[in-house]
Amino acid sequence: MENTLWKNLKGILSRYRQSLFKAVIMVIIANGLLIFIPLVFRHAVAQLDSHALKPEGELQSLLGFILGNHINSVFAWAVLLFILSLIAAFFKYHMRVAFISISRNAESDLRSALFSKIQEQSMAFYDKHGVGDLLSRLTNDISTYRDVLGPGLMYPLFFITLVFPGLAALFTLSIPLAFVSMIPLFIIPIVNYAMRNLIYTASYQAQEGLADLSNMTREHYSGIKVVKGYGIEPNLKEIFGTLGHRLIKINIKLNAYQGLLFPFFTFLTKMTTTALVIVAALIIFKAWGVLNTADFVTFMWIQSYIFFPVLMLAWVMPIYARGRASYKRLLEIYEEPVEVRDREIKHETIPAQADIEFNHLSFSYPGSSKLILNDLNLYIKSGTLLGITGQVGAGKTTLFRLLNREYEIPEGKVRIGGNDIHDYPLEAFGKSIVTVEQLPFLFSRTIFENVRFGNEMALFDEVQMVSQYADLHETVLDFPEQYETVIGERGITLSGGQKQRVAIARAFLVNGSILLLDDIFSSLDVKTEARIFDAIQTRFKGKTILLITHRLSVLEAMDRIVYLDEGKVIEDGTPEELKKLDGKYAAMFQLQKINSEE
Secondary structure (H helix, E strand, O other), X not given: OOOOHHHHHHHHHHHOHHHHHHHXXXXXXXXXXXXXXXXHHHHHHHHHOOOOOOOOOHHHHHHHHHHHHHOOOHHHHHHHHHHHHHHXXXXXXXXXXXXXXXXXXXXXXXXXXXXXXXXXXXXXXXXHOXXXXXXXXXXXXXXXXXXXXXXXHHHHHHHHHHHHHHHHHHHHHOHHHHHHHOHHHXXXXXXXXXXXXXXXXXXXXXXXXXXXXXXHHHHHHHOHXXXXXHOOHHHXXXXXXXXXXXXXXXXXXXXXXXXXXXXXXXXXXXXXXXXXXHHHHHHHHOOOOOOOHHHHHHHHHHHHHHHHHHHHHHHHHHHHHHHHHHHHXXXXXXXXXXXXXXXXXXXXXXXXXXXXXXXXXXXXXXXXXXXXXXXXXXXXXXXXXXXXXXXXXXXXXXXXXXHOOOOOOOOOOEEEOOEEHHHOOHHXXXXXXXXXXXXXXXOOOEHHHHHOOOOOXXXXXXXXXXXXXXXXXXXXXXXXXXXXXXXXXXXXXXXXXXXXXXXXXXXXXXXXXXXXXXXXXXXXXXXXXXXXXXXXXXXXXXXXXXXXXXXXXXXXXXXXXXXXXXXXXXXXXXXXXXXXXXXXXXHHHHHXXXXXXX
8 A cells, every 4th residue: 555545546557557548448439429429410400401501621521421322311310329329328338337347456455455464463453443443444444445446536537538628629619608618627626625625634533433433333232241231221322322423413514515515516517507608699699709509509518518527526526535534544554563473484383392481571561551471480391281370460361462472572582492482483373372262252153163263174073072072062962953053143142161162172173282271161160170171181191281270170280380470470389389388379279278168
C-alpha cells in the first residue's frame, strides 16, 4: 500500500494497465458515439426537410456513402440511429464491466494484503485493536475504497471523454451557446474545494463511530451469558443507544454535506438550460447569429449528455472524500509495525530435547508500565514435568505467552536448546510447542473438526484415540451426532469441562515436544483430572511439560515445582523440598489440606 490514496490509485492503474487500456478504448468509443448520434440526427433532419439548407462536409459525405440511395428515407435514418445507439450501449456496458472488474480485483488484492499483515501481528496488536474495529476496517472501509476504484475512476474518465468532445461539437453548432454551457465547469472546482475537507472529516468520524459500535456489539453478544447472568441488559442497551445516536448524528452531518452537492448541481444545470433557451431565443429573434431548428435540437441533445457527467460529479466527489478517510484507516492497520517477526534464523527447528532458560527476564505489556515479570531466572531441563504455581497475577500465564513468542522480548533473555529464542523461525514454535489455555477457544464446527484443528491430516481413528486419552470419547458417544456434533460459537453447547477436554485432545493430537498447560484441570472433577493426568504422563513421557495449577493432587506428582510471586521465582524444588522450606508452597499445602479434611 502507498502512503496516499492517489499514489495507490497510480499503482493500481499501472498494475491493471491492459484492462484499463481496454476500458478506456471502450469508453472513448461509447462516448464518441453518444456525441456522433445527435450530429447524425441533425443531418437527418436537414436532409429530410425540403426547406432546410443541406449540410456539407466530411460527415455528410460519410453518411451519404453509408445510406446511398436511401438517404432521403426516414426508415433508413431511423435504422442507422438505432444501430449506432445499440453499438454505443454495447461498448458502454462492457466499459462498466471492465471498470468494476478492475475495482473488484484491486479490492481483493488489498483485502488479501491486509489479512496477511494482520495475521503476522503479535498479540500486542490485538490488545490495541478490537475485533469489531478490525472487521469494520476490513468490510466497510474496503467497500468505500472499492467505490473509488470503480465509479471513482470510471466517471471522471467518462466526464473527460464526453464533456470535452461534446463541447467541441457544441462550438461547431453555436459559439455563444457553447460558452453558456461551460458555466458549470467553472463552478464545480470551487464547490469541490469548499466541500472536500468537510466531507473527509465527517467520513472519518463516521467510520470510527461504526467501528466503536461494531466492537461494542461483538463484545456484547460474545459475552451474552455474562450479560444475562448479571442482568445488565438495560445498561448495555443505553451504551449501545449512545453510540448509535452518536453515529446517527455524524452520518446526518455527512449526508447533509453530500446532499448539498447533488441538488446544487441539479439546480446549476437547470439554470444553465434556462440560460441556453434565453440566449437561443435572443440569437433567433435578435438576429445575433444563425441558429436553425436542427442545430438547436442537436445542441440541446448534446448539452444534456454533458450535464449528465456534471451531475455524476456531485456523487463522485463525496466518494473521493470518503475514500480518502477509509484509505487512511486501512493504511493505519497496514503500516502498524510487526513487533514479533523472524530475524536472522540460525536453526530451522527446535530440538526434540531442548532445555529452556529464562535469564533475568523482565516484561510489561505494551501500554503499561507495570512489570509482570521482574528479573525472572528459571532453568528447565528437557523432559522435566514442571509445576508452576503462585498467586493470581504473578506472571504464570505471561511466561507461557513469551515462550510462545506472542510478544516481543529482548535478545538473550530466553534460550531454548541452548540457542536464543530469536534464532528459530516463528513457525517452529507452532510445530514444537503446544499450548492448552485455561479458557480454550473452540470453533463453531463439529467436535471432530475442533479436535483435529492443529493436525488436519489426522484420521478419524487418531481423533478417537486422543479423545480417549482426554477422557472425552465416552462423552462424545452420548451426543446424537457424536463426533459430527456442531458445538456452536466458542463451543457454547458444551460445558466448561467438555470444552477443556476437547482442547486437551487437540493438544494430544499435535504431539509437540514442549507442552504448556495453563490450569487445564480447573473445570474438571478429581477423577477426570486423575485419568487425564495419567494420560499426559504416559503420552508425553520424556517430553518437557509445564503445567500451571493450584491443585495439590497434581503438584505433588510433579518432578519439580516453582512458585512465582510478583514476577519472580521465590521457591524452586521438588514437592518435598518446598514443604521443608516452610514457605509459600508449604502454607498453600497446609491450607488446602485443612480445607480437604473439613
